[in-house]
Amino acid sequence: MQNSLAASEPAQMSPLQRDSLQQQIYDRLHAGLIAGAFRPGEVISSRSLAGQLGVSAMPVREALTRLTAEGALELTPSRTLRVPVLSPDDFDEVTAIRTELEGMAASRAGGQLSDDDVARICALYGTLAQAADSGDVDRYLAANADFHSGIYAAARWPVLLGMIQRLWLIVGPSIRASLPDQGHISRSMGFHDTIRDAVVAGDAAALSAAIIADIANAAPEIRTALIAQAATPASAHPQGAAAS
């Protein structure tokens, strides 16, 4: 996924480890949650995950603890970790905060876009368009997250960016479970076109409005899908959700 960022060194032996293990594990789980690699209700075991990654349980535990503290995971009464199943109210809360924070980030970013920023965002738009055409939902969601994060990163406010990404972390699994729909993707790409145009034009107000419109467009569909899933008796014991 992010092995492309090591392309700066031409002949280095291997990335080895730049960060601590727990940071690498956290980053991987973070990306996986945003891209929808985990389903709501899915149970996560630190020991089995450690076994899959070939490391001790310790760094996995700390990464999972952080994700739990951020609301991306929850601890059940039986002391097992699982991906939370969002209620419609929870989703409304996150959506409201997203509208506020992403609107602010877009507005600030739009007013100080460098040429590099525009080129970078346009490149992200390209991969997003390719992913949308491919029909691969996982690729699309990951590219969508990169596209939006790329815009918000241009605001150069790291705390704000971290908070937005935390919100994506919470709604990521629910989004993935709510729309395997190709119609939604092509519909969203219209908003993404508007976003890219505002970036190219350097219009902060238009960019902020386009971001908010994108959120407002997707929210009702996700919300209705959320309600439908909550009513499904199959989710009464969501433990049996598909593992990796």
Next chain:
Amino acid sequence: MQNSLAASEPAQMSPLQRDSLQQQIYDRLHAGLIAGAFRPGEVISSRSLAGQLGVSAMPVREALTRLTAEGALELTPSRTLRVPVLSPDDFDEVTAIRTELEGMAASRAGGQLSDDDVARICALYGTLAQAADSGDVDRYLAANADFHSGIYAAARWPVLLGMIQRLWLIVGPSIRASLPDQGHISRSMGFHDTIRDAVVAGDAAALSAAIIADIANAAPEIRTALIAQAATPASAHPQGAAAS
């Protein structure tokens, strides 16, 4: 706080521990950072802190890791943890996000205040006023945090509340180091009066405006103090800050 939920048992021995150790340690450090028990630049050692608390280094480590991930602590190149020294730009960012998020929380809370909420907030105002009169800066800051959090909790949006508290976590030490000033406290109490009046009146718009005015009032003083401290050569090696 929530020790009352065990009221079903009439003669229970002691609360012992309801949460995990790392959670208790996190909560204590969280409150300490907001109340200004730590100074910017102060070095935090997990082992020595574990020794003071009488526990192993493990739960302390996990709590400190979480705080580091949230930006409340930072890891120096020499692999020591310390409380970050905020730059004016950092402070501006946090203040801007605070204005947005706390304004939203106040607006929502103001529209759905129950009688219990009003009574609880008025009680928090009472302790805040007492702390302001006592002149004890630590008591005042802790009571101020409780007062504001009590209002935002009435919005009943836990994610939003957590994000606001994270922002307080970041600016807490800098606020504590910036104003040992009694004049500022009495000046802020004017805004707090307005806030309480809006709560009693149930006026959401007035409450939101009063909260934003409170933030806007304190920000310039803290910011100038921040700049003054950054220019002070005494902070060139802030390792020697007073420990607890």
Next chain:
DNA sequence: TATCCCTTACTGCGATCGCAGATCGAAGAT
């Protein structure tokens, strides 16, 4: 006396072990 080097004592990070609690399945009793 001043400078260099080495030892010591820290730091965070990871691995391993053990504990208490909960779940699940199988065996036994009614």
Next chain:
DNA sequence: ATCTTCGATCTGCGATCGCAGTAAGGGATA
């Protein structure tokens, strides 16, 4: 055949130990 019960096996949490890297203190040398 159904219900109960006990044990094996999960879970997260905490303690302890060891590792690599940094900073500082002390002694020897120029």
